[in-house]
Amino acid sequence: MRSTEWWKHAVVYQIYPRSFKDSNGDGIGDIGGILSRLDYLNDGTDSSLGIDAIWLNPVYPSPQYDFGYDIMDHRNIDPQYGSLEDFDRLLAEAHRRGIRIIMDFVPSVTSHLHPWFIESRSSAASPKRDWYLWRRTSGRTEYPNNWYGFFGGRAWEWDNKTGEFYYHNSLPEQPDLNWRNPEVARAMLDNMRFWYDRGVDGFRIDVLNYVYKDREFRSNPPCLGRRPYEMQRHIYEKDLTESYEVAGMMRAVADEYGEKMLVGEIYNPDIEYAAGFLGENKDGVNMVFNFSFAEAPFNPRRFRKEIENSERVIAKRGWPSYFLSNHDITRHISRFGGGARSMERARVAAAMLLTLRGTPFLYMGEEIGMAQTPLSRRDILDPPGQRYWPFYKGRDGARTPMQWSAAPYAGFSTARPWLPVHPDYPKVNVEKASGDSSSLLRFYRRLIWFRKEQSALLDGSIRFLDAGGKTLAFLRESERQLLLVCMDFSGGGTRFSPRGLEGASGRLVFSSHDISNPEISCDSIKLPPYGVMIAEI
Ligand code: GLC
Ligand code: CA
Numbered sequence: 001m002r003s004t005e006w007w008k009h010a011v012v013y014q015i016y017p018r019s020f021k022d023s024n025g026d027g028i029g030d031i032g033g034i035l036s037r038l039d040y041l042n043d044g045t046d047s048s049l050g051i052d053a054i055w056l057n058p059v060y061p062s063p064q065y066d067f068g069y070d071i072m073d074h075r076n077i078d079p080q081y082g083s084l085e086d087f088d089r090l091l092a093e094a095h096r097r098g099i100r101i102i103m104d105f106v107p108s109v110t111s112h113l114h115p116w117f118i119e120s121r122s123s124a125a126s127p128k129r130d131w132y133l134w135r136r137t138s139g140r141t142e143y144p145n146n147w148y149g150f151f152g153g154r155a156w157e158w159d160n161k162t163g164e165f166y167y168h169n170s171l172p173e174q175p176d177l178n179w180r181n182p183e184v185a186r187a188m189l190d191n192m193r194f195w196y197d198r199g200v201d202g203f204r205i206d207v208l209n210y211v212y213k214d215r216e217f218r219s220n221p222p223c224l225g226r227r228p229y230e231m232q233r234h235i236y237e238k239d240l241t242e243s244y245e246v247a248g249m250m251r252a253v254a255d256e257y258g259e260k261m262l263v264g265e266i267y268n269p270d271i272e273y274a275a276g277f278l279g280e281n282k283d284g285v286n287m288v289f290n291f292s293f294a295e296a297p298f299n300p301r302r303f304r305k306e307i308e309n310s311e312r313v314i315a316k317r318g319w320p321s322y323f324l325s326n327h328d329i330t331r332h333i334s335r336f337g338g339g340a341r342s343m344e345r346a347r348v349a350a351a352m353l354l355t356l357r358g359t360p361f362l363y364m365g366e367e368i369g370m371a372q373t374p375l376s377r378r379d380i381l382d383p384p385g386q387r388y389w390p391f392y393k394g395r396d397g398a399r400t401p402m403q404w405s406a407a408p409y410a411g412f413s414t415a416r417p418w419l420p421v422h423p424d425y426p427k428v429n430v431e432k433a434s435g436d437s438s439s440l441l442r443f444y445r446r447l448i449w450f451r452k453e454q455s456a457l458l459d460g461s462i463r464f465l466d467a468g469g470k471t472l473a474f475l476r477e478s479e480r481q482l483l484l485v486c487m488d489f490s491g492g493g494t495r496f497s498p499r500g501l502e503g504a505s506g507r508l509v510f511s512s513h514d515i516s517n518p519e520i521s522c523d524s525i526k527l528p529p530y531g532v533m534i535a536e537i
Contacts, residue, residue, distance in 0.1 A: 007202070007261040007286060008319055009458050010052035011354070011448055012102065012361045013041060016327045017059050017081055018067065019401045020364055022413035029401070029412070031059065031082035031090050040430065042097050047434075049367060049441075050448040053100040053261075055204045057327060059087070063113055065173040066383065067399075068104075069206065070111035074191040091199045100201035102261065107188055107246065108210045109174040116187075117175050124162045131184050132175050133167035134159075135217065146219040147237050148229040151384045155237065169210055169237065171383055179211050179246060189253050196254070202261030205250065205285065208277055209266045212242045239268055247277040247284040263287040263321065263361075269295070271313050278318035287321040287359060288314070294323050298336040298345060300472035300489045304464055307356060311462065320358030324349055325366050331398050334372035341491060343369050343440050344530035347512055348487045350440070351532040352472060354447050355485045357462040365402050367444040368433045373400040373422040381419065405431040443512065450510050450534075456481040465498035471527065473498050475537075482537045483509070484520075488527040495526045506535035 021033025034054075042048050058068030061078045068078070077087050094101050110117055120128040135144035140158045144165055149155040156165040157172040167176050177184050192203065214236035225231040247264060254260035262285040266274035269292040278284045293306040307322075314320045324332040333346045346369050353360045375397055380386050385394015396419055403425040404411035410425035422428070433441035451457050460478035467473035470490035476483045484506060488494050501522035508518040512532040520535045527533060
């Protein structure tokens with residue numbers, strides 16, 4: 001590994017700033033709160049989580065229609081979260097602990113309150129008119145084409161002042177930029193430079209597959225579906241292969257600095273398409289998120305298929321990465337069944353995430369087993385949730401405050417938080433988990449610190465073993481080390497003999513359970529219910 005490729009060995013921790021920790025008692029998480037919890041994330045010892053990088057969801061000034069994904073000013077910090085000085089302090093304090101900071105970059109849209117859009121909207125002759133996507137038709141009853149927005153409704157918003165429509169894939173308050181205009185591309189790339197110059201270590205790039213739209217604005221072809229958005233094939237307003245170019249432009253800017261990491265959110269389960277953003281000869285992003293892995297059910301065969309797919313498709317061009325939860329999808333502990341044994345399943349999931357070949361992304365709270373928060377209609381703040389309730393309840397349930405302790409509001413704030421705290425917080429919280437040697441948190445810590453020392457886990461190849469339908473088993477092999485990793489997905493425990501390892505024996509180096517005899521015979525491996533074992537062969 002080249003030293004510039006630090007991200008290949010990193011465990012990344014995603015922080016949704018609004019909900020991590022409130023430092024000034026207004027019920028909203030902020031940078032001061034993150035600063036106060038850096039030692040929890042990594043204080044250099046194994047009594048901290050041990051993560052290597054933080055991905056921060058947007059903290060830029062925003063009217064918060066889409067909770068920060070509607071940016072008004074790309075070069076500042078929203079006063080709700082702090083100031084530029086606070087951010088610089090966060091960078092310095094994080095770096096002092098060996099933690100890198102990855103910001104969120106939202107290329108395709110801005111807020112309707114961004115000065116660029118205010119200028120663009122002011123007149124059809126504005127020098128910034130062409131910075132956004134304006135179309136003229138015979139009048140307000142004739143849409144420019146049949147495109148619908150991802151959050152519902154037509155993607156075209158009528159603007160009375162100039163009698164034209166502008167395009168927005170998300171909310172009307174999030175007009176889409178025109179990346180075909182070189183001035184836009186230049187201005188946006190300069191915004192990235194602004195943060196690199198401050199010392200930011202990279203970007204998570206929001207919906208990179210939405211950047212370019214069809215040059216001719218052709219209508220999408222129809223297909224069967226329930227809602228209007230689903231009744232067309234989205235081939236003209238997203239998923240264009242032309243958008244690969246943008247990844248290349250961003251790479252070139254990152255390379256002006258060296259050691260910078262880019263991970264693309266390609267909101268599309270087609271991993272072949274997503275892989276295109278990795279570019280050829282390192283002229284794309286370093287990693288892309290793997291949504292088909294993230295959304296797979298708790299089934300070892302399905303995960304194996306997704307991982308092998310990723311190995312086949314991603315590995316040729318770049319470096320794999322894996323996540324199971326984020327701020328947009330239902331927390332995996334809830335997706336995997338919840339109930340009395342949910343913590344055990346979460347442990348298996350964590351073991352998988354942290355032992356694959358690739359960079360794991362954790363979502364804040366998963367390390368203590370935070371579940372999706374059940375909310376009632378009046379609590380819903382996420383616009384698609386408000387729109388589609390009760391068919392789709394929105395994303396708030398995955399965004400509720402981090403559960404620090406059994407104190408009121410889970411120790412997140414002294415005031416009523418912006419979203420309710422999950423009612424399980426007296427039992428599920430950091431303070432309690434830290435003191436319990438059998439907790440999920442202690443398991444994450446132990447495995448993350450273990451991982452740092454294992455060359456096979458960091459750099460080794462991966463090869464799956466046939467171990468039946470209950471178990472996921474694979475070998476990780478580096479020049480110095482051969483590790484067998486296996487875990488029981490059935491909850492009933494298993495005994496198996498992986499094909500290809502007949503007669504081999506090994507020594508247990510990591511386990512979820514206390515196992516008295518560290519000697520392993522590969523002819524008969526016994527896994528306790530939801531057990532995880534790593535053996536050196
Ligand atoms: C991305 C973000 C999501 C946001 C959307 C629209 O998918 O992750 O939170 O709502 O883009 O901007
Ligand atoms: Ca606050």
